[in-house]
Amino acid sequence: MKAELSPRLKTFLYGLMCVLLIPFVFPTWWMATSSVKPISDIFAFPPQLIPESYDWTTYSKVFELQPFVQQYWNSAYIAAVVTIGTMAVSSMAGYAFARIRFPFANTIFMIVLLGLLIPSEVTIVPLFRMFLKAGMVNTHWPLILVPIFGAPSVFATFVMRQFFVTLPAELEEAARVDGLGRFKIFRMIALPLAKPALASVAIFTFLHSWNLFLEPIVFLSSAEKFTLPQALTQYTDAYGGPMWNIQLAAATLTALPVLIVFIIAQKQFVEGLAHTGLKG
Amino acid sequence: MAEVTLSDVRKSYGAVDIIHGVDLGINDGEFVVLVGPSGCGKSTLLRMIAGLETISGGEVKIGGRVVNDLDPKDRDIAMVFQNYALYPHMTVATNMGFSLEHRGGGKAEIAERVKWAADILGLAPLLDRYPRQLSGGQRQRVAMGRAIVRNPQVFLFDEPLSNLDAKLRVVMRGEIKSLHQKLRTTTVYVTHDQVEAMTMADKIVVLNGGRVEQIGAPLDLYDRPANQFVAGFIGSPAMNFLTGMITAEGFAAPGILLPLPESAHKFRARKAIYGIRPEHFVLDSSGVPAEIVLVEPMGSETQVTMKLGETQITGVFRERVSLSPGATIRVRPDINTAHLFAADDGQRLN
Amino acid sequence: MAVAQDHASPEGRSSSPFWTIARRDSLAGFLFIAPQLVGIIVFVLIPLGLVFWYSLHEWNVLANTFTYTGAQNYQMLIEDSNLLEVLGATAVFSAGLVVFNLSLALLLAILLNQRLAGITIFRTLFFSPVVVSLVAWTIVWGFLLQKNGGINGMLQVLGIEGPNWLREETTAMISVIVVQVFKNVGLNMILFLAALQGVPNELYEAARVDGAPRFKQFRRITLPLISPTILLTSIITIVGSLQVFAQIAVLTQGGPGLSTTVLVYYLYQQAFQFHFFGYGSTLSILLFLIVAVLTFAQWQMRKRIVFYES
Structure with missing residues (x-):
């Protein structure tokens, strides 16, 4: 066991951590509290750490100025589809690379890994032209197809492969003796056992899709198609300046649900992502 | 139930040959143990019978049917793996019934078979547990239950006891054997432990470097090993070997002259290896001198390391030898159990 | 399925099916x-x-x-008087980000690795910005960093006149780096934490028996043993830093001047704001080459600095 820390050292460490926490926690607090302050108070001096008066009309303006419900739905369903799709694609590919012997497996794996080297920003111009020709600009297809099948899913495939490599071969052999073919072994043995890896894939895929910004502003042009990150920046006044209180209210609505899910399931989040990192 | 026949079975990975043409007949209901040092190809051979490894040459027949190109599931075999390979996400009952589910068994029929197997193995109270909630011995039993539930033609065991502690291993050894006596299913059992092989087998196959060294009943192998490898592998503590020359007076090893059986005289003037098991020495004042190196009392017997001439050997005596290292005792090898092997190729002479 | 093919061929072998x-x-x-x-x-x-x-x-x-x-377009690339400044901003941004991110992540991981009550709560809070929507996070920081915003408000309480963070070249660059680091440092933090927890305790005990002081234990045992993680996180962070776009677009739009115009943002402007798609593609190739060279260089470094690989 580690050496016991002295009480003085303990106090110092707690103090240090509390100070360090400020830039991590305060912005979220400031966002939520400022969003309910009257516009006159949000730049008040001295800063009001706790609102002195409340103005909830900001929240109704969020929905009046833009089709915010629609935009919320866009972000949510795109992230859900991308997450499920990526889990399917990456678990299958990861399984095959880890477990099935087939010709050129290593070469193909190297080709797929190239995706890690080529961020989607590099290929954004040709992707734009491809989707333009396919009539898919100002639709959600680019935001769904590219993450599921393109570069972003490569990391997921890599994580799944690293997991399946550690799965005991005996389990699959037992399943073969028990009468299962490849697909059934994958579905009934490998996949149920891969839940921890799938959970981490789901978490980082969801966050990636939820945060996507460049792609939406390149591909989407009408407000009812927008996703949340893009929509948040659209609450501007006639001169293009941000309407801070409304932006903050919309930002709070965007951030809060994920934050709540995180706090409930923080163990799975943190350990899931640590797990992928270790293996990746 | 069925007989299993291997004819000239070969396995190679690229240019490297792992199994060099194995011929083996296993009778219906027989318990056959494949034994050998690690890397001898015993597991590979078993996995070829199971269909988990492809067969590079020759032929494997189960119940008269060539199975070379059949999937494991179509060979009507069941296998118990070294690490049990229980599905961690399924209960004991589901684990045991899993293969029947995939062979189109009805729910009631599966439940009945699982119950039958669980009763035989004493698993009935554990059926709703998950593998992680079981002890090593219980997991082992579930793995066996999964195998017998299907009533296959052949059982295959791949070093099933190697993960258990010494005490449990003895218990499970007995259970597997009595299970076989109950079910009389043809069984192929792989182990590196010659004690397991001796105690369990109807027939032992000693493998070394991808070749069969000897096939025979346990006591035949013990009494008349075909070559020096089998002689050294079967029996614990291992047989002693002295290198020397067969002469008219006896066997001349460095620094010592050992008595020879009558039958050995026809090999006179030949370089040979004299093999004698540790338990085949008797304390006898008319015997040859042996200088004690180490005395290890076991209670029931005493194991003595000693120098016979210039060769260090082991003797096991029922008597309690209370002598200290450096002392000299007189021992007599039982010449009727002495083994002679050719010095060049290690084949048995007498 | 061809089961029971008993009609054996003359050699005694049944013919192999095609689908072996x-x-x-x-x-x-x-x-x-x-x-x-x-x-x-x-x-x-x-x-x-x-x-x-x-x-x-x-x-x-x-x-x-x-x-x-x-x-x-390549001619244009060479002659582009902005490019040098853009590349300079990219380099400063990436270098600052990696150094600040990795050292903060390591510090936090070491703190979280101590045996203190309630450490999970701290871990959760330090990690929380990772799950806050990126643009929401950026917007609130943009709000805090206004001339009359929250940060300067606090500073004023302490009697300090704060700068207009996002409108001055140096502070703008510092701001975008800091905002990005606090957003994502939690990821590297838990990777480091997992690596620290993976160092066998016996090694520290052995070092203590040998009389090595704490900082020496850290330098001679901890650092070498977590060096694979350091390399991994630095690759991820560098490649990630070259993709940072939303923060720049929301906070500074690349300004003031070109001071925070990193390559990705410049690429976006050229291609999608000014519709120079050809030139945008040329910039894409430049970005690709930079990512490829950096990744390759870091894998090469692995042989030299990583002492131990699991």
């Missing part, structure tokens, strides 16, 4: 990877080839013309 176990497995393998492989070809490899092709062309979206211009 190995062949069926190969087919399954190809089917399993097909979606990913096709996806990579369609959405990564072909576009990558097209980027080269486009960099030799000028594409006018409005007139819908696509004309071959040879090396003209």
Whole structure:
């Protein structure tokens, strides 16, 4: 066991951590509290750490100025589809690379890994032209197809492969003796056992899709198609300046649900992502 | 139930040959143990019978049917793996019934078979547990239950006891054997432990470097090993070997002259290896001198390391030898159990 | 399924079916990877080839013309007086980000690795910005960093006159780095924490028996043993830093001047704001080369600095 820390050292460490926490926690607090302050108070001096008066009309303006419900739905369903799709694609590919012997497996794996080297920003111009020709600009297809099948899913495939490599071969052999073919072994043995890896894939895929910004502003042009990150920046006044209180209210609505899910399931989040990192 | 026949079975990975043409007949209901040092190809051979490894040459027949190109599931075999390979996400009952589910068994029929197997193995109270909630011995039993539930033609065991502690291993050894006596299913059992092989087998196959060294009943192998490898592998503590020359007076090893059986005289003037098991020495004042190196009392017997001439050997005596290292005792090898092997190729002479 | 083929051929062998176990497995393998492989070809490899092709062309979206211009875009790249400044900003941003991110992540991981009550709560809070929507996080920081915003408000309470963070070149760069670091440092923090927890305790005990002081234990045991993680996180962070776009777009729009215009943002401006798609493609190639060279260099470094690999 580690050496016991002295009480003085303990106090110092707690103090240090509390100070360090400020830039991590305060912005979220400031966002939520400022969003309910009257516009006159949000730049008040001295800063009001706790609102002195409340103005909830900001929240109704969020929905009046833009089709915010629609935009919320866009972000949510795109992230859900991308997450499920990526889990399917990456678990299958990861399984095959880890477990099935087939010709050129290593070469193909190297080709797929190239995706890690080529961020989607590099290929954004040709992707734009491809989707333009396919009539898919100002639709959600680019935001769904590219993450599921393109570069972003490569990391997921890599994580799944690293997991399946550690799965005991005996389990699959037992399943073969028990009468299962490849697909059934994958579905009934490998996949149920891969839940921890799938959970981490789901978490980082969801966050990636939820945060996507460049792609939406390149591909989407009408407000009812927008996703949340893009929509948040659209609450501007006639001169293009941000309407801070409304932006903050919309930002709070965007951030809060994920934050709540995180706090409930923080163990799975943190350990899931640590797990992928270790293996990746 | 069925007989299993291997004819000239070969396995190679690229240019490297792992199994060099194995011929083996296993009778219906027989318990056959494949034994050998690690890397001898015993597991590979078993996995070829199971269909988990492809067969590079020759032929494997189960119940008269060539199975070379059949999937494991179509060979009507069941296998118990070294690490049990229980599905961690399924209960004991589901684990045991899993293969029947995939062979189109009805729910009631599966439940009945699982119950039958669980009763035989004493698993009935554990059926709703998950593998992680079981002890090593219980997991082992579930793995066996999964195998017998299907009533296959052949059982295959791949070093099933190697993960258990010494005490449990003895218990499970007995259970597997009595299970076989109950079910009389043809069984192929792989182990590196010659004690397991001796105690369990109807027939032992000693493998070394991808070749069969000897096939025979346990006591035949013990009494008349075909070559020096089998002689050294079967029996614990291992047989002693002295290198020397067969002469008219006896066997001349460095620094010592050992008595020879009558039958050995026809090999006179030949370089040979004299093999004698540790338990085949008797304390006898008319015997040859042996200088004690180490005395290890076991209670029931005493194991003595000693120098016979210039060769260090082991003797096991029922008597309690209370002598200290450096002392000299007189021992007599039982010449009727002495083994002679050719010095060049290690084949048995007498 | 061909079971029980007992009519053996003259040699006593039944004829092998075409779909042997190995062949069926190969087919399954190809089917399993097909979606990913096709996806990579369609959405990564072909576009990558097209980027080269486009960099030799000028594409006018409005007139819908696509004309071959040879090396003209590359000529432009060399002569682009902004480019040096953009690359400088990119380098400063990436370097600052990596150094600040990794050292903060390591510090936090070491703190979280102490045996203190309630440490999970701290871990959760330090990690929380990772799950806050990126643009929401950026917006609130933008709000805090206004001339009359929260940060300067606090400073004023302490009697300090704060700068206009996002409107001065140096502080703007510092701001975008800091905002990005606090957003994502939690990820590297837990990777480091996992690595620290993976160092066997006996090693520290042995070092203590040998009389090594704490900082020496850290330098001689901890650092070498977590060096694979340091390398991994630095690769991820560097490559990630070259992709940072939203923060710049929301906070500074690349300004003031070009001081925070990193390469990705410049690429976006050229291609999608000014519609120089050919030149944008040329910039894409530059970005690709930088990512490739950096990744390659870091894998090469692995041989030298990583003492231990699990």
